[in-house]
Amino acid sequence: MQKYIDLYRSTLLNDIIPFWMKNSPDTEAGGYFTCLDRQGKVYDTDKFVWLQCRQVWCFAMLYNQVEQKQEWLDLALHGAKFLEKYGRDKKGNWYFSLDRYGNPLTQPYNIFSDCFAAMGFGQLYKATGNENFRDIAVDTFHAVLKRKGDPKGIYNKSFPQTRPLQGFALPMILCNLVLEMESLLDAGLVQSVIDQGIDTVMNKFYKPEPGVILENITPDGLFSNSFEGRLVNPGHGLEAMWFIMDLAERTSDYKLIRKATDITLELLEYGWDKKYGGIFYFKDVKGFPPQQLEWDQKLWWVHIETLISLLKGYLHTGDERCLAWFEKVHDYTWEHFPDPANGEWFGYLNREGEPLLTLKGGKWKGCFHVPRGLYQCWKTLEKINEKSLVNV
Amino acid sequence: MQKYIDLYRSTLLNDIIPFWMKNSPDTEAGGYFTCLDRQGKVYDTDKFVWLQCRQVWCFAMLYNQVEQKQEWLDLALHGAKFLEKYGRDKKGNWYFSLDRYGNPLTQPYNIFSDCFAAMGFGQLYKATGNENFRDIAVDTFHAVLKRKGDPKGIYNKSFPQTRPLQGFALPMILCNLVLEMESLLDAGLVQSVIDQGIDTVMNKFYKPEPGVILENITPDGLFSNSFEGRLVNPGHGLEAMWFIMDLAERTSDYKLIRKATDITLELLEYGWDKKYGGIFYFKDVKGFPPQQLEWDQKLWWVHIETLISLLKGYLHTGDERCLAWFEKVHDYTWEHFPDPANGEWFGYLNREGEPLLTLKGGKWKGCFHVPRGLYQCWKTLEKINEKSLVNV
Numbered sequence: 001m002q003k004y005i006d007l008y009r010s011t012l013l014n015d016i017i018p019f020w021m022k023n024s025p026d027t028e029a030g031g032y033f034t035c036l037d038r039q040g041k042v043y044d045t046d047k048f049v050w051l052q053c054r055q056v057w058c059f060a061m062l063y064n065q066v067e068q069k070q071e072w073l074d075l076a077l078h079g080a081k082f083l084e085k086y087g088r089d090k091k092g093n094w095y096f097s098l099d100r101y102g103n104p105l106t107q108p109y110n111i112f113s114d115c116f117a118a119m120g121f122g123q124l125y126k127a128t129g130n131e132n133f134r135d136i137a138v139d140t141f142h143a144v145l146k147r148k149g150d151p152k153g154i155y156n157k158s159f160p161q162t163r164p165l166q167g168f169a170l171p172m173i174l175c176n177l178v179l180e181m182e183s184l185l186d187a188g189l190v191q192s193v194i195d196q197g198i199d200t201v202m203n204k205f206y207k208p209e210p211g212v213i214l215e216n217i218t219p220d221g222l223f224s225n226s227f228e229g230r231l232v233n234p235g236h237g238l239e240a241m242w243f244i245m246d247l248a249e250r251t252s253d254y255k256l257i258r259k260a261t262d263i264t265l266e267l268l269e270y271g272w273d274k275k276y277g278g279i280f281y282f283k284d285v286k287g288f289p290p291q292q293l294e295w296d297q298k299l300w301w302v303h304i305e306t307l308i309s310l311l312k313g314y315l316h317t318g319d320e321r322c323l324a325w326f327e328k329v330h331d332y333t334w335e336h337f338p339d340p341a342n343g344e345w346f347g348y349l350n351r352e353g354e355p356l357l358t359l360k361g362g363k364w365k366g367c368f369h370v371p372r373g374l375y376q377c378w379k380t381l382e383k384i385n386e387k388s389l390v391n392v
Numbered sequence: 393m394q395k396y397i398d399l400y401r402s403t404l405l406n407d408i409i410p411f412w413m414k415n416s417p418d419t420e421a422g423g424y425f426t427c428l429d430r431q432g433k434v435y436d437t438d439k440f441v442w443l444q445c446r447q448v449w450c451f452a453m454l455y456n457q458v459e460q461k462q463e464w465l466d467l468a469l470h471g472a473k474f475l476e477k478y479g480r481d482k483k484g485n486w487y488f489s490l491d492r493y494g495n496p497l498t499q500p501y502n503i504f505s506d507c508f509a510a511m512g513f514g515q516l517y518k519a520t521g522n523e524n525f526r527d528i529a530v531d532t533f534h535a536v537l538k539r540k541g542d543p544k545g546i547y548n549k550s551f552p553q554t555r556p557l558q559g560f561a562l563p564m565i566l567c568n569l570v571l572e573m574e575s576l577l578d579a580g581l582v583q584s585v586i587d588q589g590i591d592t593v594m595n596k597f598y599k600p601e602p603g604v605i606l607e608n609i610t611p612d613g614l615f616s617n618s619f620e621g622r623l624v625n626p627g628h629g630l631e632a633m634w635f636i637m638d639l640a641e642r643t644s645d646y647k648l649i650r651k652a653t654d655i656t657l658e659l660l661e662y663g664w665d666k667k668y669g670g671i672f673y674f675k676d677v678k679g680f681p682p683q684q685l686e687w688d689q690k691l692w693w694v695h696i697e698t699l700i701s702l703l704k705g706y707l708h709t710g711d712e713r714c715l716a717w718f719e720k721v722h723d724y725t726w727e728h729f730p731d732p733a734n735g736e737w738f739g740y741l742n743r744e745g746e747p748l749l750t751l752k753g754g755k756w757k758g759c760f761h762v763p764r765g766l767y768q769c770w771k772t773l774e775k776i777n778e779k780s781l782v783n784v
Contacts, residue, residue: 043680044619096549104551157488157547159496227436227755288435289751293686293740296748348685350742356688359681363619 001385004330005378011338012374017062019344019360020367021075024055029101031082034366038358039342045100049087049113051366053094056080056120058367060127065375073127080124080133087117092143109155114144115173122181138184141177145193165216165228168236171200175243179250194247201240202259211266212285213237227291230284234271235302238264238279242309242376245316254316261313265321268306268329276352277332279303297356298349300365303333304373311380315387345370393777396722397770403730404766409454411736411752412759413467416447421493423474426758430750431734437492441479441505443758445486448472448512450759452519457767465519472516472525479509484535501547506536507565514573530576533569537585557608557620560628563592567635571642586639593632594651603658604677605629619683622676626663627694630656630671634701634768637708646708653705657713660698660721668744669724671695689748690741692757695725696765703772707779737762 023040024032034051035044059076063069086102087094093108094117108114122137124130147153151170158164175197182190204221206213215231218224241264248256271279278298284290306329314322336353337345339360347365348356359365415432416424426443427436451468455461478494479486485500486509500506514529516522539545543562550556567589574582596613598605607623610616633656640648663671670690676682698721706714728745729737731752739757740748751757 037680043678046618095551099554103554105554107549107551109549155547155549157499157501159487159499162491162495162497226438286435288429289749289754291755293689293748296742297685350688356685357681362681363683 001381001388005381005385007334008374008378008381012371012378013066015338015343016345016367016371016374017072020055020058020371021071024361024367025075025078026082026100029082030078030085031098031102032079032367034361035363036359036361038339038360040344040360043359044362046105046363047082047098047100047102048363048366049083049094049096049098050116051361051363051368052079052083052087053113053116053120054366054368056083057116057123058371060120060123061372061375063127064123076120076124076127080121083117083120084132084136087113092139093147094140107155109152111144111147111151111170112173114140114147115170115177118144119177119180122184125184134184137181141181141185144174144177163224163226164219165224166219168201168205168213168215168217168233168240171197171205172236172240172243175201175240175247179243179246198244198247198256201244202256202263206237206263210270210285211263212270213240213263213267214285225286227284230286230288231290231292232270232283232285233281234267234279234283235281235299235305237267238271238302238309239305241267242305242312245309245312249316257313257316260309261317261319261322264306264309264313265319265325268310268325271302273298273351278336278349278351278353279306279329296351298336298351298353300337300345300347301369301373303329303337304369304377307333308373308376308380311377311384315380315384393773393780397773397777399726400766400770400773404763404770405458407730407735408737408759408763408766409464412447412450412763413463416753416759417467417470418474418492421474422470422477423490423494424471424759426753427755428736428751428753430731430752432736432752435751436754438497438755439474439490439492439494440755440758441475441486441488441490442508443753443756443760444471444475444479445505445508445512446758446760448475449508449515450763452512452515453767454763455519456515468512468516468519472513475509475512476528479505484531485539486532499547501544503536503539503543503562504565506532506539507562507569510536511569511572514576517576526576529573533573533577536566536569555616555618556611557616558611560593560597560605560607560609560625560632563589563597564628564632564635567593567632567639571635571638586642590636590639590648593636594648594655598629598655602662602677603655604662605632605655605659606677617678619676622678622680623682623684624662624675624677625673626659626671626675627673627691627697629659630663630694630701631697633659634697634704637701637704641708649705649708652701653709653711653714656698656701656705657711657717660702660717663694665690665743670728670741670743670745671698671721688743690728690743690745692729692737692739693761693765695721695729696761696769699725700765700768700772703769703776707772707776 023036026033031047032055033042037043056076056079059072063072094113095104096106118137118140121133125134178193212232215233216228241260244260245257279302281297282290282292282295310322310326344360346355350356415428418425423439424447425434429435448468448471451464455464486505487496488498510529510532513525517525570585604624607625608620633652636652637649671694673689674682674684674687702714702718736752738747742748
């Protein structure tokens with residue numbers, strides 16, 4: 001166990017965090033560069049708002065949870081300053097992307113920017129006590145709830161009513177976000193978001209037969225036999241399971257933890273590539289060809305998020321299958337994703353496990369899943385270790 | 393030469409066309425199924441308007457060009473009837489997709505549906521003399537020209553003015569569409585669309601240094617150092633070159649044919665995968681990581697369109713490099729894409745050349761590129777053959 005603890009902690013603190021501290025700050029225009037090549041060199045200067053927000057969150061979280069290092073707080077504040085100035089349109093909605101100097105490039109056509117803005121500024125409020133940050137976080141959280149029913153608004157290309165669907169991403173993110181922001185929100189609101197989140201994820205999107213979490217369901221929670229309705233993103237479901245375990249731990253709901261652990265194992269069995277190892281990015285639940293040409297690729301976040309769920313499942317249930325799967329996914333992950341020559345992790349592997357793109361950051365990969373995952377695994381491993389020492 | 397002629401003709405008439413005639417008609421709800429699995433079985437019933445239009449075009453073209461078979465005309469009319477009834481919104485814009493019964497699913501958020509509607513109904517007018525089809529084609533063509541400057545309209549997610557870009561797809565399609573519809577349009581309009589099309593493709597999107605056709609350029613025709621601006625889709629450029637050759641042939645502009653032939657060879661050199669063979673789907677012109685996770689895949693349409701350009705280049709210039717490349721691309725194509733066990737071609741191969749998806753049709757692959765390509769190659773090979781017999 002100690003070997004694992006050391007690996008996850010030291011990779012976080014001595015490899016990942018220094019990589020982003022060194023390569024990502026834009027000291028001239030503010031904010032962070034996230035498009036970093038294999039060596040960490042900036043290859044594009046566009047700023048994707050959700051990745052900016054996630055990096056603010058990451059450094060504020062490290063400051064709050066690991067050590068009150070001034071340089072970590074300074075880097076979080078550096079991103080927040082840029083976001084505060086350029087991140088929102090006149091209505092307070094967060095843009096999807098900005099150019100290097102903060103000019104808006106892509107409209108607020110979805111609300112994932114907003115979710116991560118609330119998360120980032122909420123964590124930064126905890127680090128600083130600055131009420132302005134709290135207000136941004138809380139206002140944004142309320143805006144997300146308000147836009148929840150029609151997240152794409154005028155940018156929605158679907159014709160109304162022919163085939164209305166609800167997506168998994170937002171309810172899943174809310175399960176995590178509400179816990180992140182609990183201390184900033186009204187207790188009644190927190191409870192209702194949690195209750196609804198758990199119900200939506202576990203009773204609506206999770207389908208016991210055939211044992212998967214669907215990406216899109218009808219407004220009534222039913223299966224839609226369409227490309228969108230048949231889509232399974234195993235990594236999404238696997239990530240959601242540790243959000244659910246965290247919510248269940250809050251009220252010591254062992255039954256819910258047990259269920260989330262079982263679903264973790266079930267999804268992993270379903271998503272695992274038996275030929276080449278690793279977890280597929282997308283599958284069609286009926287086994288038909290998915291629309292996503294990238295369906296067979298192996299993505300960094302899918303694997304690190306799965307490791308968290310397996311460790312949390314093991315911590316709370318002691319189910320040895322979690323440990324066995326953890327070792328298998330751990331071995332695959334550490335054999336394929338880290339880039340020992342240049343630091344940090346590759347994000348995209350082909351089915352066979354070779355790097356498909358050698359970037360360390362881009363439009364979707366930033367300073368978030370790897371550091372959060374390493375931190376979560378490190379801390380969960382420590383708890384597992386303490387528990388086993390007590391039992392001895 | 394005769395061996396090639398036989399192969400392209402007989403594959404078109406004895407494999408591809410029977411496959412679609414047998415599997416795609418929706419005799420209950422009208423229109424065509426395009427989501428066909430490896431065996432030709434329908435796995436999804438959604439109807440993508442541009443693929444419906446392309447299939448109307450295909451069967452009408454066969455009727456007009458190959459043989460006046462009633463069953464071909466009937467199948468074209470079968471699709472046209474469905475499209476006429478359900479394809480357009482109240483303003484006359486063509487939806488992107490419909491459900492099986494013609495209910496709109498996706499709004500007219502781009503104008504590619506419209507381009508192929510004009511093409512399909514124009515070809516069908518030539519087959520039938522039905523003026524209603526001519527009116528649909530001509531009205532749609534004018535609507536495309538009207539929407540050209542802002543094709544996505546209200547569905548555009550880009551913030552205005554920060555980084556305005558023009559895309560290659562539309563000018564490229566217009567180069568082909570205007571020739572398809574020449575007899576239906578005012579001669580002055582045809583000339584101005586052709587002049588502008590050739591200028592846009594050859595002088596704006598084609599960049600002699602480094603010898604590629606870019607997917608997106610600034611409104612002034614300049615390079616944009618951004619993800620969109622750096623994007624190269626070699627197949628798009630390669631396809632456009634035979635459109636240009638056809639336009640050049642119309643006025644016996646040998647210089648233009650020569651230039652289009654040179655660009656074909658240049659793009660192929662640039663896009664060819666020296667390790668595994670085949671033509672890459674996307675590249676970043678600066679060699680940076682592209683955003684497209686499917687960048688290294690080998691797509692059916694890229695290869696068949698390239699074969700057309702190589703043969704037309706060889707026909708008009710006699711450049712032996714065209715023939716050498718034709719043989720190389722032909723061998724790759726015929727070794728990897730056809731599915732002898734079930735007929736038709738695979739659409740999507742991974743970098744190594746293995747089928748990534750075994751579908752014969754879906755959201756993007758329908759009854760279009762393979763039959764059009766086989767027809768174009770067959771006819772061009774016949775002309776090459778005649779020419780060489782004359783020279784002998």
